[in-house]
Amino acid sequence: MIASPPSTLLDKIWNNHLVHSDPGAPDLLYVDLHLLHEVTSAQAFEGLKVAGRTVRRPDLCMATVDHNIPTTDRSLPVLDSIARVQMEVLRENAQSHGIRLFDVDDERQGIVHVIGPELGLTRPGMVIVCGDSHTSTHGAFGALSFGIGTSEVEHVLATQCIPQRRPKAMEIRLEGDRPVGISAKDLILAIIGEVGVAGAAGHVIEYTGPVVGSLSMEERMTICNMSIEAGARAGMISPDTTTFEYLRDREFGPNSNDFDDLKTEWETLETDDGAIFDRSVVMDIGDLEPQVTWGTNPGMVTGISGGIPNPDKIEDEEIRDSAERALKYMGLEPGTPIESINIDRVFVGSCTNGRLEDLREVARIVNGKRVHSSVHAMVVPGSTAVRRQAELEGLDRVFTAAGFEWREAGCSMCIGMNPDTLSAGERCASTTNRNFEGRQGRGGRTHLVSPATAAATALAGRFTDPRSG
Amino acid sequence: MEPFRLHTGVVAPLDQADIDTDQIIPKQFLKSVSREGYGDFLFHDWRTEEGGAINPEFILNREPYKGASILLTGRNFGCGSSREHAAWALKDFGFRAVLAPSFADIFRENADQNGLAAISLEESIVRELLARAYREEPLSLTVDLEQCTVAESDKLVACFEIDDFRKMCLLEGLDRIGLTLRQAEAISLFEQQRWPNRPESL
Ligand code: SF4
Numbered sequence: 001m002i003a004s005p006p007s008t009l010l011d012k013i014w015n016n017h018l019v020h021s022d023p024g025a026p027d028l029l030y031v032d033l034h035l036l037h038e039v040t041s042a043q044a045f046e047g048l049k050v051a052g053r054t055v056r057r058p059d060l061c062m063a064t065v066d067h068n069i070p071t072t073d074r075s076l077p078v079l080d081s082i083a084r085v086q087m088e089v090l091r092e093n094a095q096s097h098g099i100r101l102f103d104v105d106d107e108r109q110g111i112v113h114v115i116g117p118e119l120g121l122t123r124p125g126m127v128i129v130c131g132d133s134h135t136s137t138h139g140a141f142g143a144l145s146f147g148i149g150t151s152e153v154e155h156v157l158a159t160q161c162i163p164q165r166r167p168k169a170m171e172i173r174l175e176g177d178r179p180v181g182i183s184a185k186d187l188i189l190a191i192i193g194e195v196g197v198a199g200a201a202g203h204v205i206e207y208t209g210p211v212v213g214s215l216s217m218e219e220r221m222t223i224c225n226m227s228i229e230a231g232a233r234a235g236m237i238s239p240d241t242t243t244f245e246y247l248r249d250r251e252f253g254p255n256s257n258d259f260d261d262l263k264t265e266w267e268t269l270e271t272d273d274g275a276i277f278d279r280s281v282v283m284d285i286g287d288l289e290p291q292v293t294w295g296t297n298p299g300m301v302t303g304i305s306g307g308i309p310n311p312d313k314i315e316d317e318e319i320r321d322s323a324e325r326a327l328k329y330m331g332l333e334p335g336t337p338i339e340s341i342n343i344d345r346v347f348v349g350s351c352t353n354g355r356l357e358d359l360r361e362v363a364r365i366v367n368g369k370r371v372h373s374s375v376h377a378m379v380v381p382g383s384t385a386v387r388r389q390a391e392l393e394g395l396d397r398v399f400t401a402a403g404f405e406w407r408e409a410g411c412s413m414c415i416g417m418n419p420d421t422l423s424a425g426e427r428c429a430s431t432t433n434r435n436f437e438g439r440q441g442r443g444g445r446t447h448l449v450s451p452a453t454a455a456a457t458a459l460a461g462r463f464t465d466p467r468s469g
Numbered sequence: 470m471e472p473f474r475l476h477t478g479v480v481a482p483l484d485q486a487d488i489d490t491d492q493i494i495p496k497q498f499l500k501s502v503s504r505e506g507y508g509d510f511l512f513h514d515w516r517t518e519e520g521g522a523i524n525p526e527f528i529l530n531r532e533p534y535k536g537a538s539i540l541l542t543g544r545n546f547g548c549g550s551s552r553e554h555a556a557w558a559l560k561d562f563g564f565r566a567v568l569a570p571s572f573a574d575i576f577r578e579n580a581d582q583n584g585l586a587a588i589s590l591e592e593s594i595v596r597e598l599l600a601r602a603y604r605e606e607p608l609s610l611t612v613d614l615e616q617c618t619v620a621e622s623d624k625l626v627a628c629f630e631i632d633d634f635r636k637m638c639l640l641e642g643l644d645r646i647g648l649t650l651r652q653a654e655a656i657s658l659f660e661q662q663r664w665p666n667r668p669e670s671l
Contacts, residue, residue, distance in 0.1 A: 020655045025634045028652055030659050040552065042502035053646070056656075068500060082500040089502050133551040133575060147575055149553035150504075151582035151645070159649045161656055165632075167574075197487055198545035201574060231548060233574055297487055297548075318486045318543055325485070417496045424519055436491040436549060438514045 006272035008169045009238055010204045013144040013269070017127045019161055026163040032126040034156050035112045036063035036099070038090040039417070040131030044154035045093040055097040056160045062121055063094045064102040066111045068417035071380050071407035074104060083418065097157075108251070110383020110409045113137040113351035117221065118385055120250025124239035124266040129156055134351050134433065135234075136227040140220035141247075142239035142269045144204065147228065167204045167233045168278035171271075174209035176286030181467035183361070184219035185353060185431065185450035187211075188226045189291035193301040194283055200232035203279065206271060207237050211285060217246040218357045225352045226433050229298040238270040292338050292463055293435050293448040295326035300435075302338065304453065304465045310334035329437055330445050331425070338463050341447075345428040346377035346458040347440070348404075348451055350414035353431035354382025358451040359390050363398040365455035365466060371403035372461030378405040378420070380412040404458070416441045429457040471584035472642030476565045477611040478538030481528050482602035488542060489549035490576065494558040507554055508561030529562070533607045540567045541602055544592065547576025556583045566612045568619065570595050581635055584642055586612060590619065594627045614639055 007015075020028040034057075041063070048054065055061065068083040070076075078084040087104070094101035102108045108115060113134055116122040122138040128145035129135060131153040138145035148162065156162055172191060192199075205227050207220075215223070220237050227235025244263050247253050254262050271277075289303035300323070302309065311323035311334065327334065332341070348354070348362050359381065371377045379399050381387035387409050390396055396406045413420040414432040416439070422428055424443025431454050432439075435446040449457065452466035498510040516527050528534050540559065546569040547555060556579040559567065566586040580587040590598075602608040611620045614636060619627040638645065649656075 019659045020652045024632075028649060028655070030656070030663070039499050043504045043553075046502070046504075051646070080500075086500050086502060131551060131553075133549065147551040149551055149556070149575060149579035149582060151553060152578065155646050155649065158646050159656065160660075161649055161652070163645065163649060197548060198571065198573070201545070201571065228549075231545065231573060297489070321484075322486055415496050417499065434489075434491065434549060436489045438495055439491050442495070442514055443519060 006274040008271045008275045008277060009142065009206055009236060009269055010144065010167070010169045013125055013127065014166060016125065026165045028161050029127055029164050031129050031156050031160055031162055032060060033116070033121055033128045034061045035116055035128065035130035035135065036061060036090070036153070037067055037112050037130070037132065038065045038086045039067045040150050041093065041153055042086060042089045043150045044131070044157055045097070047151070047154040048157055053158045055099065055157045058098040060160060061099045061157070062102070062116070063090060063099050064109055064112050064115060065090060065104050067411045067415060069104055069410045070418050071410045071412045071420060074408055080418070107384050107388070110385065111351045111354065111411055113225065114354060114382035114386065117141065117217070118250070118383055120247055120253025123247065123254070124243060125269050129162060133228045134225050136232065137221050137225040137351055139224040139227065139234050139236035140217060141243055142236060142266070144234055144236065146234040168202055170200055170203035170205050170232070171277040171280040172205050172207050173280060173282045174207065174211045174285050175282055176211070176284045178211050178214070178285060179288055181452065182285070182288050182290065183450040183452055184215060184222040186288055186291045187285060188223045189293065189298065189301045189448060190285070190288055191283065192226065192230045192298045193291070195230045195281060197229060197297050197299040198231040200227065200230040203232050205230070205232045205235045206277070207235065208271070212237055213240060216357060217242060218355045221355070222352055226298065229433060239266050290450060290453045290465055290467070292453065294330065294332060294338070295323065296329055296435055296437050298433065298435060298448060300326055301448070304338050304463060306338055308332045308334050308336045308338070339465070340462060342427070342462045343375060343429050343447070343457060344426045345422060346371070346375055346454050347380070347413045347428055347430040347432065348378070348454050349380030349382065349412055350432040351382060352433040353451050354380060354386065356386050356389055358431065359386065359395050360393070361451045362455040363395040365452060366402040366404070366459060367398050369402055369459050371458045375458055375461050377403060377458045378407060378413070380407040380420070381409045384409045413440050415439065422446070429454045429463065470582065470642040470644065473565065473584050473586045473614055473639045475611065475613050475615070476538065476586070477609065478565065479533055479536060479607040480539045480541050480598070480602045480610050481534040481537035482599050483528060483540060483542045484599045484603070486543035487545045487548055490547055490552050490555040491549055493547065493555040494552065499552060499554055504557050505561060507558035508563070511558040511562045536563065537607070538563050538565045539610055539612065540564050541595065541598055542567065542569045544570040546572050548573040551575045553579040553582070556580045556585050560585050568595065568598070581638060582645065584639065586614060586639060588612060588629050588631065590627050590629055598626070
């Protein structure tokens with residue numbers, strides 16, 4: 001037998017899903033799991049209908065509503081009639097095609113990237129797609145998981161396959177020990193700061209290094225989630241015992257009879273010694289501080305003890321222009337210390353940081369304290385299950401006693417498609433993933449931070465190092 | 470899909486890097502269930518003032534750019550959200566081609582799917598063209614996909630590279646799903662091998 005050459009995790013998953021390959025054309029990959037939500041699917045179903053096509057494998061699809069649902073009382077009708085129509089259309093489509101839908105009143109409802117793993121649908125070695133760029137989240141399980149556009153959603157519905165060019169493999173290796181009080185969010189923000197918002201374009205990132213193996217599944221999801229913010233097609237982490245243990249006894253997870261067989265298979269999902277990445281970046285995280293973004297993309301980031309940079313010192317003309325523009329939009333002056341910047345709002349939630357560990361971390365910091373009088377703070381759990389578990393643990397009471405609003409699950413102010421938005425000029429410390437202009441509401445100023453930094457900042461009314469409390 | 474072969478039109482310069490899809494089409498316009506009608510909301514927050522009045526300064530609100538059909542812009546165009554609405558909005562406004570040093574992966578795919586030519590040119594050429602487009606009103610260019618050239622009248626301005634498959638799909642306006650469906654047998658075979666005893670996989 002000829003030994004196969006050492007290959008990367010990406011190669012292994014790719015080769016396992018190769019349905020067809022023609023020289024010159026993109027490879028045809030089989031999709032194991034197709035996630036759907038209300039905002040990017042309607043036109044795809046419509047396209048199918050027009051072309052007289054059907055859904056090939058409704059059993060491999062899962063749909064939920066998350067983007068524009070209200071996070072206030074669920075028993076009230078959705079006031080936004082257009083959002084309501086979108087949700088109704090998804091309902092009809094799911095029903096007529098036999099696709100499982102976790103609707104707004106379902107206890108399994110939540111942000112699609114939170115519930116996939118939670119329900120055990122996301123598994124190592126899978127190819128997973130969704131009409132949403134943060135599909136990269138599921139790569140935390142050693143899956144190849146990426147966002148697609150609506151035409152591609154239609155393509156996958158019709159064929160259960162997706163034509164793709166094989167991306168390049170990029171390793172981001174984290175060296176050094178994680179400093180106490182540094183979260184996964186700080187790691188990924190620092191990585192994006194280092195690599196740049198287009199730095200990983202055309203690549204799938206595999207995160208490696210001892211620190212990565214020590215992360216919990218939720219922390220791994222936070223990191224993979226924001227891979228797209230570095231321009232990557234996907235992010236992934238090789239599965240290990242932490243992954244396998246997470247997947248035991250999940251509602252839609254593998255049944256216990258299959259578990260050991262699957263585990264043996266999953267254990268092979270790692271980059272072989274000697275495999276070659278197209279690109280490798282090594283970062284030492286030994287001195288990392290909590291990170292805060294100051295600009296209008298996630299790469300504009302600095303340590304909390306730092307200050308607003310001076311665009312005049314940037315050599316590249318285009319980057320300088322962007323920085324100037326960003327500071328104008330953000331209403332910030334060069335040299336201002338981050339910790340002197342006051343904030344109006346705090347948002348804890350999203351598919352990046354709306355999971356149980358995130359909420360526990362916030363509760364730990366705000367327990368018995370009060371949110372600063374000039375701050376409006378809100379916690380929106382990533383899923384209904386997260387919400388329920390948080391309530392069992394009494395976290396909701398800690399939040400409300402501290403002055404946070406406690407909401408129903410959804411995307412909420414991460415994208416502001418529902419009524420949860422920033423007003424013009426409002427400054428927000430947010431645990432989300434995008435600080436683009438207007439992302440949380442027109443004129444709103446978003447600073448991306450970890451849940452811990454958001455919590456400490458909520459109490460002080462200005463950016464605060466959570467380690468100093 | 471509408472094929473793209475050759476197009477001549479007015480160039481609208483938008484000199485900015487990393488323009489994300491949240492800017493191209495803000496979220497409040499993603500609630501429709503159709504593929505049409507997004508052109509009015511293209512770059513909405515830049516095109517309008519707070520309160521809704523037209524921002525007369527913004528390039529696409531000025532003559533002759535209201536009728537521009539080629540967008541010339543900075544690197545990493547279309548980053549961020551996967552919303553195909555960005556490509557729909559650009560097309561609906563009247564754009565047939567976007568020229569930039571580079572594009573975000575998902576955006577480029579979405580553009581391809583809609584017959585919007587997302588063409589990467591060398592950064593130095595883009596910079597030069599941007600400078601000219603701001604100076605000369607208007608700069609008009611011809612994008613020739615068959616020849617892989619950008620020209621001004623008859624004068625060659627730039628050559629570009631595009632992978633043959635993308636080129637063919639754009640030139641022919643190919644139905645990508647139809648192309649995959651030609652592999653129906655291979656798909657079925659794959660499924661049988663993958664789940665020999667388990668038709669239900671989840
Ligand atoms: S939480 Fe935000 S980033 Fe995540 S899926 Fe929802 S809108 Fe997208």
